[in-house]
Amino acid sequence: MKVTKFGGSSLASATQLCKVLDIIKADYERRFVVVSAPGKRTAEDTKVTDALIKYYQNYKAGNDVTADQEWIIERYRAIIEELSLGSAILDKIAKAIKDLATLPIDNNRFLYDTFLAAGEDNNAKLIAEFFSQNDVPAQYIHPKEAGIIVSSEPGNARILPSSYDKLENLREYNDVLVIPGFFGVTVDDEICTFSRGGSDITGSIVAAGVKADLYENFTDVNGIFAAHPGVIDNPHSIPELTYKEMRELAYAGFSVLHDEALIPAYRGKVPLVIKNTNNPDHPGTKIVIEHTGKDIPVIGIAGDDHFVSINMSKYLMNREVGFGRKVLQILEDLNIRFEHMPTGIDDMSIVLRDRELTPIKEQEIITQLTRKLEVDHIDIQHDLSIIMIVGENMKSQVGVMSTATKALSDNHINLTMISQGSSEVSIMFVINSEDEKKAVRALYDAFFK
Amino acid sequence: MKVTKFGGSSLASATQLCKVLDIIKADYERRFVVVSAPGKRTAEDTKVTDALIKYYQNYKAGNDVTADQEWIIERYRAIIEELSLGSAILDKIAKAIKDLATLPIDNNRFLYDTFLAAGEDNNAKLIAEFFSQNDVPAQYIHPKEAGIIVSSEPGNARILPSSYDKLENLREYNDVLVIPGFFGVTVDDEICTFSRGGSDITGSIVAAGVKADLYENFTDVNGIFAAHPGVIDNPHSIPELTYKEMRELAYAGFSVLHDEALIPAYRGKVPLVIKNTNNPDHPGTKIVIEHTGKDIPVIGIAGDDHFVSINMSKYLMNREVGFGRKVLQILEDLNIRFEHMPTGIDDMSIVLRDRELTPIKEQEIITQLTRKLEVDHIDIQHDLSIIMIVGENMKSQVGVMSTATKALSDNHINLTMISQGSSEVSIMFVINSEDEKKAVRALYDAFFK
Structure with missing residues (x-):
């Protein structure tokens, strides 16, 4: 049915x-x-x-x-x-x-x-x-x-x-x-x-x-492409992706189906297929709860710009109970939504979309972090892009990160941040926006050619 | 003077x-x-x-x-x-x-x-x-x-x-x-x-x-070694490292000077040298505010075990304003200090030292995250180690991540998490503790041999 x-x-x-x-x-x-x-x-x-x-x-x-x-x-x-x-x-x-x-x-x-x-x-x-x-x-x-x-x-x-x-x-x-x-x-x-x-x-x-x-x-359209057709000539279309993978691609600039629209189907565990009325014999892209095979580690490469990073450091930051929570509280009180929070030992970055900030809010963040949390250093970096390598099967394969970073390094693309969470649905790179297209091409070539 | x-x-x-x-x-x-x-x-x-x-x-x-x-x-x-x-x-x-x-x-x-x-x-x-x-x-x-x-x-x-x-x-x-x-x-x-x-x-x-x-x-001792002598035979000693680098090494298991002891010197911008009374002609390890050269990207490899990761996922997590802050509030209320918080789009992990948890606290975290934040999935992963590649000059060199991940991949070491913050003082890998020594050796060989 x-x-x-x-x-x-x-x-x-x-x-x-x-x-x-x-x-x-x-x-x-x-x-x-x-x-x-x-x-x-x-x-x-x-x-x-x-x-x-x-x-x-x-x-x-x-x-x-x-x-x-x-x-x-x-x-x-x-x-x-x-x-x-x-x-x-x-x-x-x-x-x-x-x-x-x-x-x-x-x-x-x-x-x-x-x-x-x-x-x-x-x-x-x-x-x-x-x-x-x-x-x-x-x-x-x-x-x-x-x-x-x-x-x-x-x-x-x-x-x-x-x-x-x-x-x-x-x-x-x-x-x-x-x-x-x-x-x-x-x-x-x-x-x-x-x-x-x-x-x-x-x-x-x-x-x-x-x-x-x-x-x-x-x-x-014949389903969802593995990379944006505006960046890659004739990208191949993805035969199967999971709801989670689709979320990650949608996040980083893929205009797939609106993801909130899929919640009922996702919660009801109904798989979905995106097909082309003008080419109904094409199998399209199937969106499933779980992959049927394990053979394809990376299903797509996405990139999105207009990100900003708030970088702060404080000697002995990681000894302070509640430091991270206080930073997020300051943002929440300013009604700012953040995307990622990579941490070192004595430093922390908050990555967010630049539409969340205004010059006044930026100044307020700097003031509050300096006064309330006494950070040693703070700067705000603009014009960043996020590149996502997406694929749930990455976790069963070593070497995806190695392939990806080699491709970026060979193309002289400097990485501002890297994050791979425990879900391993995706690897996220933060780079300067001017390198975005070059990075997507380098990664597409590395994984799909 | x-x-x-x-x-x-x-x-x-x-x-x-x-x-x-x-x-x-x-x-x-x-x-x-x-x-x-x-x-x-x-x-x-x-x-x-x-x-x-x-x-x-x-x-x-x-x-x-x-x-x-x-x-x-x-x-x-x-x-x-x-x-x-x-x-x-x-x-x-x-x-x-x-x-x-x-x-x-x-x-x-x-x-x-x-x-x-x-x-x-x-x-x-x-x-x-x-x-x-x-x-x-x-x-x-x-x-x-x-x-x-x-x-x-x-x-x-x-x-x-x-x-x-x-x-x-x-x-x-x-x-x-x-x-x-x-x-x-x-x-x-x-x-x-x-x-x-x-x-x-x-x-x-x-x-x-x-x-x-x-x-x-x-x-x-003749200063600080680039890796733990218990893991690497005759590791070379580090000629110069920054206070920040020392903090990162100390964090991941290096028993260098107690880092709180160095705050006054750090704040007073006084460089420090660790030397050997029994071998005073050896230059020792100098700890400086800023590196004098840019030639050495990686100064040390450290590893520490007894880490735990709390992994959670929730469809559309990143649309919820305040989600991350609420997670950290739950931990703070239980008096639990966290170390890192890598995030994907719909998932988040909290990495902490296992001494912060008890079986009762673990159960309480699962209950609260499930009830208050309605996460779709939660699991707690034990027996993890953190491996740190430390060096402030990494940021001026592309390819460090590529070299590191290739070394780990060639040794079949699977990466549970990866994080490189914007400070780029270090790259952090989370792996299974059973791979820790193998990982330190692989990275030491890649960067120091």
Whole structure:
């Protein structure tokens, strides 16, 4: 039993929907289809969701909304006509779009969410109809009926734990269920959307709820690359990575799926595969709880810039009980989130993203560390990058660090910091940002060529 | 102007004192001599300080102390007679030793310290007399007169900052000043001893106070070795290391000078040299504020065992503001001191010495981290060793990490953790203790052969 989610670019046109139909037909296990709103057909196109935002703004301002409604309805009409789905479904969708302009404006916390959600909701209706007319018995199901009950936090809904029991009942349906992504309903029947990565969250929740064997996430790329294509020409794609590895890659600049979106699937122990709607025969990248083999120590190289290091030293620092805790307290009181804290004997560095600092906060840190903790020396180093070598199987292989540092040393890249934690999911290097691309290339060549 | 300190083994016999005299005569800059109590002449011998402890215990218990007094006086007499110093100095020392048994026992917080200090104090008198009779104009000076004024903490005296001004006046003396190490006097004129490394502390204080150009510390070894002689056959001795490097070596098991003893010299920016009384022509090991050259990246390899690692992971750990601080707070509340805290993205390890833990504390840590911080996984790893590669000049050389990890990898030594902080004074490896000696040998061979 598989949950299959399609992103906006996979659903942007009739041509794309035909690919989606073929994908669903190709595997009887694809029983739950989670859909986004229609995305861009070309680079200059407008997403339906963006058109809905404009519609909402004009409605709220009391402007005429006829043009907005027409544009959105026309978008669905083009698809419906090309697929010859008939006028009943178009009438239904047109009515739903127009009815948005009858909702109360005042004291309606959920108005914006309700407008936005219409993109996914109507697309789900359209796709269910398309499947049904093409030999795939299917039905549209609203999140309320499916059991996606969420907290009352507009734009930032959270699934209520009780939802999962209801979702499990969806296993009983014989038809393919087409579920709109991106939103749930509150206990008061209000439409409430998830945050970033919305449709991915719905797919992840449904996958955990129905206890799926696999959560398929169809996009427009052949999975996740082992290094950034902007740095490495034609990097190879990763056949399999673990949730932990994906987190490390996402951390260091890989824009994979939004990682919070994956929590339900991760906690439900449902593996995930990222596949390409335009190339469905490519195996894609599978994201698993545990690797199936031990043969590949390093799965990817990532780099991210805009890091800063606060370096301090104090003679006999490591004799002071609570020194590290006090440093972190000072940062927390300034509402600064840190990333890493490598320590020597009498020195300590705090690595953080530079967006956490302002010149005033930097001065405050220096003042407090000097006065309260009486450090002997403090400096703040800017323009640093983090390079991560990621792979859970590194721990069963000696020599990864040796290969990596030799590659960096041969390319005359100086290492400001190195850290390899006990999890050994990754090795982290901190270097000057000007060396970042060179470092990623050196490491990619060392491990993948 | 040099402050020259001699340890107990350098002062144990007339033969040793003759070497000390030659050393002082050889350099007119040696103007301040800080002395310990006479140490052991052979492995089975008793130190004068230990004899004084026995004397104190018997006196306090109301026992007869004649034998204790006789043993101690005899110890000085043997030296005085062999050096033909005459009876006046012996009488003076004998009276001082006997007078200890006239001090009030009750309500005397400083009695123990006063007994102990007599070892150094009388030895200073003896040595000043010996110098004077051998063409080195010299005088004994009591810490009170010198200006070593300390806090009223028996066994743990701390120098009062005002002392340094008075000490600077010692520069005006023309004679060599012989100063007993190990103790100062309180503002109420009580004798109060320093903690561990006591005479080294006096030397360090005097060196800072008189603004010496060099603090010479004479022991019975040719300086500090680059690796432990118990692991490496005939390791080479280090010509020059910085205070920071010494701290790192001391941390990882090198029993160099007690590092708290060096704070005054370090803060006063006085360089130090460790030399051998029995081989004074050997240049010894110089401990400096900053290296004079840049040519040697690695100065020593140290290893220490009995470390433990607490490893935890939690999905999205690095999104939680204050997570690291909360972990450290839990440890602090249990009065546990940690050493290092390497972090990944969703995992964190706390490295500490195993003496900080008990089975009950371990259980408490697991319970609190699980309940309060809801970690997904936690385990505690025992029997770990830390290996340190030390050298401040590493930072100006790429390739040290590469050489080190290749050496370890070639010897099939798996690395549990690696950390190189921004100071780059050292690289730290955490490995299984069973690999410790093999690792030190592999690294020594890589950097010193």
